[in-house]
Amino acid sequence: MLGFSIECNRFAPIATEADFQTRTLIGGEAMVADARGPAPGMLGEMPGFIAAMDASGAWEPVPGLLAMAEPNGPVDQAFFDRLMQRWEADLTGAGRLDGVYLVLHGAGLTTGDHDPEGTLLALVRRIVGPDVPVIATFDLHANVSEADVTLLNGFIGYRTNPHLDMRDRGAEAAGLMRRLLAGTRTFLARIRLPIVPPTVTQLTGKDAPHRPYGELIDLGQQLMAEPAYAGRVLNVSVLGGFAFADTPFNGLTVVVTATGQDAADSLAKIVAEAGWARRDQFRPALTSLDEAVRLAKTTETPLIFADVADNPGGGGRGNTMAILQAFHAAGVGNALVGVIHDPALAAEAHQKGEGASFEARFNRDGGDAFSKPFAAPATVAKLLDTPIQGRRGIYARNTLDIGKAAALTLNGLTVVVLTHRYQCADPMFFEAFGLDIAAARVVVVKSRGHFRGGFDEFFRHAQVIEVDAPGLTSPILSRFPWRHMPRPVLPIDDTANWTPPA
Numbered sequence: 001m002l003g004f005s006i007e008c009n010r011f012a013p014i015a016t017e018a019d020f021q022t023r024t025l026i027g028g029e030a031m032v033a034d035a036r037g038p039a040p041g042m043l044g045e046m047p048g049f050i051a052a053m054d055a056s057g058a059w060e061p062v063p064g065l066l067a068m069a070e071p072n073g074p075v076d077q078a079f080f081d082r083l084m085q086r087w088e089a090d091l092t093g094a095g096r097l098d099g100v101y102l103v104l105h106g107a108g109l110t111t112g113d114h115d116p117e118g119t120l121l122a123l124v125r126r127i128v129g130p131d132v133p134v135i136a137t138f139d140l141h142a143n144v145s146e147a148d149v150t151l152l153n154g155f156i157g158y159r160t161n162p163h164l165d166m167r168d169r170g171a172e173a174a175g176l177m178r179r180l181l182a183g184t185r186t187f188l189a190r191i192r193l194p195i196v197p198p199t200v201t202q203l204t205g206k207d208a209p210h211r212p213y214g215e216l217i218d219l220g221q222q223l224m225a226e227p228a229y230a231g232r233v234l235n236v237s238v239l240g241g242f243a244f245a246d247t248p249f250n251g252l253t254v255v256v257t258a259t260g261q262d263a264a265d266s267l268a269k270i271v272a273e274a275g276w277a278r279r280d281q282f283r284p285a286l287t288s289l290d291e292a293v294r295l296a297k298t299t300e301t302p303l304i305f306a307d308v309a310d311n312p313g314g315g316g317r318g319n320t321m322a323i324l325q326a327f328h329a330a331g332v333g334n335a336l337v338g339v340i341h342d343p344a345l346a347a348e349a350h351q352k353g354e355g356a357s358f359e360a361r362f363n364r365d366g367g368d369a370f371s372k373p374f375a376a377p378a379t380v381a382k383l384l385d386t387p388i389q390g391r392r393g394i395y396a397r398n399t400l401d402i403g404k405a406a407a408l409t410l411n412g413l414t415v416v417v418l419t420h421r422y423q424c425a426d427p428m429f430f431e432a433f434g435l436d437i438a439a440a441r442v443v444v445v446k447s448r449g450h451f452r453g454g455f456d457e458f459f460r461h462a463q464v465i466e467v468d469a470p471g472l473t474s475p476i477l478s479r480f481p482w483r484h485m486p487r488p489v490l491p492i493d494d495t496a497n498w499t500p501p502a
Contacts, residue, residue, distance in 0.1 A: 001031075002064030002087055003046065003103030004120055007141060009315025010246040011472050011480065012073035013368070014111060019069040020079075022401065022420050027065035027090070039389050039399045042068055045103045045137045048170025056178055064090040066103060070421055071315045074109040080116055084123060091127045099133040099177050100124055103170075106142020106157075107242035114247045114484065118147030125151045133180035137169045140202070140217075141242040144253040149190045153180055155255045157237030159217050161204045162425070162453030163394050176234060176257075186234065189264035191272040192251040194489045194496040197282040198475035199448045200308055200466055202240040209461050212281035213240050213252075220254070220271050232263040238271060243477055243485075244315060250485045252282075269500055276498050283491045284475040286468035289326055295465060296332045296442045304443045304451070304459040309471030310370065311448035313423035317341060317367050318446050321374040322469040324362075324415065327444070328376055333412025335442035339402075339429045341421040349380045349406035349417065356380045360408055360415075370470050381414060382407040382433040393454030395426040407433040425450035427458070448473060 006015060017025070024042045026034060034040045035047040036054075046066060053059050065086050091097075102124070108116045117136075124134055135154035140161055142148070149155060154176045156169050180186065197213060204214035220236030223229055235257040241250055254271045258264035287295075292305055305323065312318040318341035327335060344365050352358050360378035363371045384405045390398040403419025416429055424445040430437055437443060437458050445451045452464065468476070477492050488496040 001046065001049070001061060001101050002090065003066040003068065004083065004108060004117060005043070005068040005103050005105040006075060007071035007105055007107045007139065007242055007314065008074050008109035009071065009244040009472055010074065010109065011244060012315035012317070015069055015072035015075045017076070017079045019072055020067050023070055024066060024068035027086070028063050031063045031066050032061055039397055041399050042066060043398065044166030045170035048167030049101055049174045052171035052174035056174065062094045062097060071313055073315060074111045075116065077110045077112040080110045080113070084120070087120065088123060088127065091124065097128055097132055099135070099181055100128055101173055101177060102134070102136040104136045104138050106138040106144060106148065106239065107245045109245055109247070115145045115147060118145045118151070121147055121151040133177060135173050135177055135180070137173050138237070138239065139163070140239055142239045143241045143245050143247045143250050144190060144192065144239050144255060145249045146190070149188050149255060152188065153186050154235065154257050155188060155237055156235050157239050157255065159204065161202050161213070162450040164453050172235070184259065186257050186259060187261040187264050189256045189261070189268040190253060191268045191501065192249065192253040193272055193275050194486070194498050195252045195275065195279055195282055196243045196250050196477065196485065196489045196492065197240045197252055198243065198284040198477055198491070199314060199473065200284045200475045201282045203449060205452070207461060210281070212278040213238070215278070216271055216275050219274055223267050223270060229263055229267055232260055233258045233267055236267060236271065242314070244473060246482055246484045248484050248486060251489060273500055279490050286475065287465050288468055289322060292323065292465055292467045293326050293330045293332070296327055296335070297330055299441065301463060302441055302459065303463050303465055304445060304455060305465045305467050306448065306451060307444060307446045307469055307471070308448045308466050309469045309474040310446050311423055311473040312341065312421045312446060313425065313450055314448055314473035316446065316471050316473045317371055318421050318423070319363055319367060320370045320469065320471050321362055321372050323444055323467055324413070325374050328410055328413055331412065332442055334440055335413045335444065336430055336435055336437065336440045337413055337444040338416035338424045339422060339446060340415060340417045342417050343403070343419045346404045346406050346417045346419045349408060350383055350385065350404050352380055354380050354383055360410065368472065370472065376410045378408040378410050380406055381409050384432060388428050388432045390426045391428045391431070392457070393425050394450045395454070407435065423447040423450060426454040
């Protein structure tokens with residue numbers, strides 16, 4: 001059991017070993033203990049896999065290294081090379097293995113490799129040989145290369161966005177592993193479409209107002225139950241992909257695992273054709289910043305404003321000031337804003353102490369082209385310097401090390417500032433500071449969509465405003481200088497076309 005899980009934005013700063021140390025870099029028996037614990041530091045796939053294996057019979061876990069980080073830029077190649085050396089040593093030192101399970105993301109990059117997941121899978125297959133079952137779970141934002149399919153006996157992608165099923169998919173991998181160990185043989189099919197869905201078009205929830213992607217996932221699950229496929233198709237994964245990785249294999253992809261190649265091929269084709277039929281629905285519709293200000297000033301119904309272009313969950317730096325500065329200038333009141341990644345400001349707030357008033361200088365240390373400075377009078381409302389435990393959504397039951405953190409009041413705005421970068425996907429990023437979300441008239445979150453899984457107890461979909469502001473994760477894909485993405489692709493190029501495989 002091992003893993004490499006990071007979503008990499010080609011346009012974001014390089015990810016280093018420190019980014020993994022902050023989140024999850026754990027191996028050996030410590031990894032198994034963390035996975036079996038009540039509040040693991042790792043995300044849910046490995047805990048789900050281990051729990052299901054524990055519940056389904058005797059087994060002997062052979063833990064390797066799990067490397068997991070918050071979304072960032074490409075991983076430093078030298079660090080990834082050291083990871084590869086560790087994985088190779090663990091695999092060769094393990095002796096005979098009956099099966100291998102990997103936690104992968106599918107949108108990883110290194111500074112020298114478009115497909116580090118494929119590189120890792122090639123290492124695993126070279127060491128264990130062609131007959132040992134190898135299964136991997138993937139984020140539904142995976143960009144699927146040929147290696148990600150041909151080297152596996154089972155491919156399992158998430159089915160929910162926001163991601164609420166990671167433990168379930170890990171458990172599904174355990175069930176498939178049991179079948180493979182009992183002698184089941186599998187065949188995989190992969191079809192990629194020339195569609196690169198913007199992140200805001202990839203919702204899956206049944207109550208989402210616009211869910212062409214969710215409809216494709218539902219279709220795959222429905223087809224599995226039909227007589228032609230029941231018992232023969234073991235998994236259907238529809239991967240929306242992650243545009244900002246900018247790889248040669250970007251594109252909405254269907255991967256099917258079945259006990260026969262004909263079943264895998266035919267079902268993948270049906271879902272792919274359904275995806276192409278919905279191609280015009282993968283176009284983002286955002287609210288302008290001016291309109292967002294107007295709504296924040298006049299709304300009588302509580303609203304949550306998503307800063308989708310500065311999503312730390314997609315490599316954004318979590319520190320753009322466009323919405324905060326505009327709301328502050330307009331005098332928006334009774335509002336919560338979170339979470340801003342600004343270690344220097346958090347440290348200064350701790351030095352000043354609770355109750356202190358000072359000029360809060362955001363982005364004093366600079367950053368990318370979108371990290372503009374902003375300063376305003378502020379008061380330190382609350383300080384934290386201990387990890388928090390996620391309550392809902394993608395971070396539920398996770399222990400999150402946020403570092404030194406502060407809640408600052410800027411007139412009618414209360415702004416949460418962290419040392420370690422996270423997307424604001426869980427109410428605990430506010431509640432840990434004693435802030436009452438239900439009492440706020442306006443909430444601003446730096447998150448693309450996972451906040452919907454954490455804040456849905458406060459805001460329905462009709463109360464969500466996705467704001468068109470600047471940042472590294474803007475859903476307006478025409479704004480980026482793509483270098484590796486296959487072209488033409490929708491919705492960037494209207495000339496994209498596709499013919500179903502024979």
